[in-house]
Amino acid sequence: MATYGDARLSLFGDPTRRAIFELLARRPWSVGELAKQLPITRPAVSQHLRVLKDGGLVVSRSEGTRRVYQIDPAGVGALRAYLDRIWDQALGAYQQAAETAPDDFVSRRKS
């Protein structure tokens, strides 16, 4: 199971892929719309979408002549994976903040 977990984590390892996932989390997008929004080409967008789709985080559907992508709204896997990623980064950032904050920073803020 460890390799499976590693594979899922790596879905978010690429910053562009994560950016795409976060856009899709907010609303459905087509490949063309994503390519306009991001500094990468359409084929590159398609490749990231394929990885996310193969990983079970994203679903697609036909809408007229185009195909739109969104995170699987019924899939808890995507949400849990994303939250896991958030906490992973947040706790790391918290540790740094705690160990570098001046000792008296709170009392200064209160005064």
Place this chain on the structure above:
Amino acid sequence: MSDPTTIPAINGATTVRVPIEKAFRVFTSSFNTWWPREFHIGQAEMAKAILEPRAGGRWYERGVDGSECDWGRVLAWEPPLRLLVTWQINGSWQYDPDPEHASEIEVRFTAEGPERTRVELEHRHLDRLVDGRALRDGIGEGGGWSSVLEQFARAAASED
């Protein structure tokens, strides 16, 4: 709660080389200074993330355009030992005000020495965030994530 279809909670932990009171204060009062900026819910860029320091307080973000977006509520405020908040952002990235749909985040602080504090976090009741019909899909996936979290805990610990 003991329902076998419950989605596994997310568990994280880290150890910080500061006294427990400071560990709690940085986590709460200074939440805005360390929360990764890229994780925000509102459409606007996040200007500030705010955790109100009391039971019943709000937990929310304020965008650069002044708009506010709720994340949850503070359920328990027990400095310096424990913090319990709700996370009510659902799978569509919307705040769901229904308490029945609220997931919970519990943070526990344990002094391991005068200058050393263990911080353990559990994000649970994730099943409340999504439709019940989705639960069965996610259940088989639990095992993989615990191993990832173990890796994270090891990485955090190895920084000492």
